[in-house]
Amino acid sequence: MRQNVERGKEMYSPALLTLLQNRLEQCQLSLEKLQKGLAVLAPDLAPTHETLVSILRSTSAVNTRSKFSASEVNGLREQLKKIESSMKGGNFVGPDGTPLAGQDDLKSLMERCWRWTEIVLEREGKIDERFQDQYDRLVEIRNQLDRLSVTQAWSLRETDLFGYQRKLDRIDEARVEGNFVDPTGQPADLHAQRTLLYLIRRSYAYIYALLISSEPVSEALLPVYNQLQTLRRCLVEVRESGGVSNSRELYPYSMKLNSIDNMRVDGKFYVGSDIPEGQGSVNALLAECYDIVWELRASVADREDKDSS
Incomplete structure (x- = not known):
């Protein structure tokens, strides 16, 4: 830069x-x-840290869905219990039983996860009515950007995203000392604060992702591109929810990726004798999907090795 x-x-x-x-x-x-x-953080704690961050994000995602799912949140709490059960004497320890460096931060993060899942279960996806208007506007923006990220037309221009960014900016700039406040100046409770912040940050992330995917994808390649976008989204959700229990669960994803991969000739997607625009974007998306599948399969293999040892 x-x-x-x-x-x-x-x-x-x-x-x-x-x-x-x-x-x-x-x-x-x-x-x-x-x-x-x-x-x-000690290197051995990095995977646990990533899992806890993923639990926070996944809890926030469940919290903002149109239909609240308590079972999903309880599933995330089960992951927290597994992490907690791996501790020895209240500490995260290495193979030699020595407490690992940086665990105070990790314990604090785990407490945040417990507290956030408790709050989300209590509220069942319902936000303080004083902030319902901001919530509805942010959910609508998030959903529109989400649809764009999955079915992005090749003609999408950067200027098309500025309207969304300005809407987000206006809501974000209305905060007082970092807090959302109601018309009387009273700050929102923790649930409303975190919910609205999550929606703002998620929407900004969508805008950023759309901005950096600047290479146009021709209409001829859009069906393949959209399939890969949907596939990537599913794989990311699987990864963020804790992965798969066995490699067989990855077969449908692998088969779909292979069927798309087999459409290429010498590494290119053809339509008749033409090579449509957007080869780089489609190939990069295909490679990313393969990488996620590989990560998920490797995680299964690691768990199986630990169970057998």
């Missing part, structure tokens, strides 16, 4: 370049802060 700014010195105004440079520095500081927080 810094190289792009350097290359643009002869083409863009100094004011714009200064703005970009300042934004880059802010991003760098935020990144360093996040990396510093993760650096204290």
Whole structure:
């Protein structure tokens, strides 16, 4: 990114370049802060940390669905119980029984997971009525962006996303000292705060993903592209919900990927004798789906090895 700014010195105004440079520095500081927080974790705790973060996200996702599912939240709580049962004497320990570094942060994260799942179960997907309007608007934006991410037309332009971004900005900028407040100035409770923040961040993430997928996909390739988008989404949900119990559950995904892969000739998708635009995007999506399937299969193999040892 810094190289792009350097290359643009002869083409863009100094004011714009200064703005970009300042934004880059802010991003760098935020990144360093996040990396510093993760650096204290022992390598053996990294998988557990990822699982706990996934549980937080999955709980928030269930919390904002049109039909609340208590069983899904209880399933996530079962994962927390498994993590808790792996502790020895209240600590996360290594193979030699020594407490691992960074576990205080991990314990705090686990407590957040327990508390958040409890709150979500209590509220059953219902938000404080004082914030129902913001919630409805954010859910609508999230759902529209979600549909775009699955059925993105090749003609989608960056400017098409700016309207969504401005709507999000207006809701986000209405916060007072980081908190959502009602018309009387009273702050939202923890459930409403986290729910609205999740929807805002999820929507921004959709916009970012759509912006970086700048290569147009021709209409001829859209059916394949959309199938892969849907497949990727399903695989990500499987991964975030804890993976699969055995490799047989991955067969339908593998078969679908193979059927799409077999459509290629010399690594390209043809329509008749034409090579449609969007080969890079489709191939990258196909490769990503294969990678996720491989990760899920490797996780199953690791569990089986641990069970047999």
